[in-house]
Amino acid sequence: MSSQGYAAVTPSIIEALIRICGREHVTADDAGTLRKYGHDQVPGDKYAHLPEVVVKPQTAQEVAAIVQLANRALIPVTPRAAGSGLSGGAVPIYGGILLSVERMDRILDIDVANLMVVVEPGVITNQLDNALRPHGLFFAGYPMSDEFCFIGGNVAENAGGGRAIKYGVTGRYIHGLEMVTPTGDIVQLGGKRVKDVTGYDLVHLMVGSEGTLGIFTKIFVRLLPRPTARVAILALFAQVADAIAVVPRVVTAGRLVPTAVEFMDRFCYGRTVESLKESFPTQDIGAALLLEVDGNRPDVVAAEAEMIEAICCELGARATFVARDEPGIERFWKIRKQIPWVLKRTSPVHSIEDIVVPIAAIPPLVAALDRIGQAYDTRIPVFGHAGDGNLHATPMKDPALSDLRWEEKLHDLLKEIYAVTAQLGGTISGEHGIGHKRRDYMHLVMEPAQIDMMRRIKQALDPRNILNPGKIFALNEKA
Secondary structure (H helix, E strand, C coil): CCCCCCCCCCHHHHHHHHHHHCHHHEECCCHHHHHHCCCCCCCCCCCCCCCCEEECCCCHHHHHHHHHHHHHHCCCEEEECCCCCCCCCCCCCCCCEEEECCCCCCEEEEECCCCEEEECCCCEHHHHHHHHHHHCEECCCCCCCCCCCEHHHHHHHCCCCCCHHHHCCHHHHEEEEEEECCCCCEEEEECCCCCCCCCCCHHHHHCCCCCCCCEEEEEEEECEECCCEEEEEEEEECCHHHHHHHHHHHHHCCCCCCCEEEEEEHHHHHHHHHHCCCCCCCCCCCEEEEEEEEECCHHHHHHHHHHHHHHHHHCCEEEEEEECCHHHHHHHHHHHHHHHHHHHHHCCCECCCEEECCHHHHHHHHHHHHHHHHHCCCCCCEEEEHHHCEEEECCECCCCCCHHHHHHHHHHHHHHHHHHHHHCCCECECCCCCCCCCHHHHHHCCCHHHHHHHHHHHHHHCCCCCECCCCCCCCCCCC
């Protein structure tokens, strides 16, 4: 029995898992495999922890049998999709069973008549998009990591992305879930219905629950007609304030909602352009915006793009570039999508944050981040979704600092960032989730009564605290 009260994974438990899933889908003695499943994309080892066994079921019945076994033996189960998260949410911090949904990767039903698709949780988001393309449809709630993330993880985190300003985040498009409860029952919530107010909205209680309230085995996703016209604008500014001022101006004066408004500060833009060996200017550029509009009337989309470009120029853009075809648009987006990887190579030890504020509060937030960086003598590159107020401030470790000193500094620095964010009406995560990386900061942005409500829901549905324990709340916190 562990100090947390959980039982160890014994040889008899491993044999039971083999009987459920087959020997080739259960791993307990391969150190490399255990390390692979012991971390997500959070840098460093602070939030990593090895599982005792990795199991890869293929059906809802197998998932249910695993969870039932874990309940009987009092062993924690950590669900995992692609492991592309940035909160430590898929890390088995108490060991136990790591349950990967990677074999549950089928697109079950593309229902064109009902504008719905039914998928298993291990479907890669980009592969779903490719399958929908011939039907003229798309899943609008995609995240930025669409090339490798799984739909199941998108739903568990209620992930967002570059198009959220117009289309919203994942949860808007989830109409039904088949799931295994923390006690091992298989239930279906919702379905292909567009409207349903029969009882509590359990579907959207589960969306964003980070694997703490259930394991999704089937997901019903609403689709939209795919836009036939897109135009993107890359606008370069000397000053951050000028770039940020574009966002409300486009919405109010332009009277349009762009598909995307992405922000990149000097460091993020300049380093990434250099890394990609791109030809866009970087000298004297303090910030860049990537804006996109889409629709089904090329003339309207072109007119909206011209209006946005004119607003950017009016507010001081040093240069603007317009892309009207897919290769050109993807060239712009590659700069934005490569930023996290460039930062990772520049400073392997860093902390990608996920703060979100009301759109009008972006200018004071960016100014506050600059002040905090100077006060702590720490570089804090900033990029993200300016159109919906969600910025990824990324404090970077000075190589001269010891790991211990960095952790001390980062803790205090993050408290200040989160406090300022809360003062501006914001919160600590817009799309990456809480996991156990941000767990201990929840009290800075939520009232005790609100946190207690969530604890009570967890306790009611998972009385033995089997499913993804230690995420969102510490294990010893009681309702």
